[in-house]
Amino acid sequence: MCTVCGCEHPSGAAKDAHRSHDHHHGDDVDRTIRLELDILAKNNAYATENRSLFADRGILALNLVSSPGSGKTSLLVKTIEMLGNGLRACVIEGDQQTTNDADRIRATGAPAVQINTGKGCHLDAHMVGHGIADLQPPEGSLVFIENVGNLVCPAAFDLGEAHKVAILSVTEGEDKPIKYPDMFAAADLVLLNKTDLLPHLDFDVDETIANARKVNPSIKVLQVSARTGEGMESWLAWLNGARAMALAGHPIGAAAE
Template identity: 75%
Template sequence: MSQARLIQLEADILGKNNGYAAANRARFAKAGILALNLVSSPGSGKTTLLCRTLALLAGEFPCAVIEGDQQTSADADRIRATGAPAIQINTGKGCHLDGHMVGHAVDHLNPPDASVLFIENVGNLVCPAAFDLGEAHKVAILSVTEGEDKPLKYPDMFAAADLVLINKTDLLPHLDFDVDLAMANARKVNHRVRLLQVSARTGEGMAAWLDWIRGARLMALSGRPSQAAE
């Protein structure tokens, strides 16, 4: 297959996905749902952080979760144990979620109006960067057990993120990870990105993370057609 044909196929795939993503985004906007696409490498602590987040937000407003993994329902089971509804998408050999998968998952999950929908993408810093799911924001999670150069090695992902959470900060005393350098590298590829340091284990930075979610949710609610007309 020629290079030109490969490029055309990629454009067709992304174009089709963008159509599904646009439909998801319109659906979320109409319902005042804040959709967040959580992206990271495998083992960054996404699920643990999400479980802690859901526990802290319990009773404040409804939350729901779409879990993406190649196999197993382990992460969705952990999420459901917090009391939040969750649906698992197993992508098999696929390395990312796409707009079509998310649309079907939302049909089954049926999150209530004015809720927050967390989409935990497949652990991968390459493919998910190119696939819009209809989310309001991509949130990239960078663990301190990874290298400070991750934003430079995977610039597309960090350039697409509105927020970067530097996770597992409780491990910093045991590592040589340079937080300032990691933050500087993230800003090299995305000068507008916001960065927060968090630890699900100790609770460090969780208040700022929750405040960010609350603010983003208010923005989602302000865009609802029914509210705009009031």
């Protein structure tokens, strides 16, 4: 766990601080900052290793982030089904408990590894490295990393991915990008999911997109429905473009030209 996102206080120090004021707040702040920097530095070192492995194998790795209930897994299942045999996809599933999502992915025929974080609120690069070692994704494949449902903590942790893809459902409200700006600032793409529900909701798509671009002017937004397949072709086209970038200069990419 980590002090960066607050998912656990080391040795109960932060918790004890609220019980007694017989200490120096400045010292606590300094220790916390040093610990945060140390955690992120270690994570970034593992992320660099992951990124190097992906580059060597011509793998496109995507970090899928969202709040719980956005439809990440349903969207991923639909994506894998539509990809068919044209592109090998592997999945690392992150959840605090259960193998439910990994079981759903495996039912499509795609290999999946479940990582349960317990009290942790995000995946880190070290966990992902172990997941990659278990999956052994082939050269030129696509690795989806479905992060723990959380719009705060995963924003700070580089996993070695090529892109963060934020999934936002139309049931969550137009203000999510400005309430959780770090996540949308870190993402390259937003998939606005569950658009089939729009006729039944008071949801302003244009306002949502405008809010996302307030925190990230270059972010791309695609409207999709995992249930009906609406907009999925645009998502697959984006995937193919991102994969072409991942293969640029790689022997697999050269052979395909």
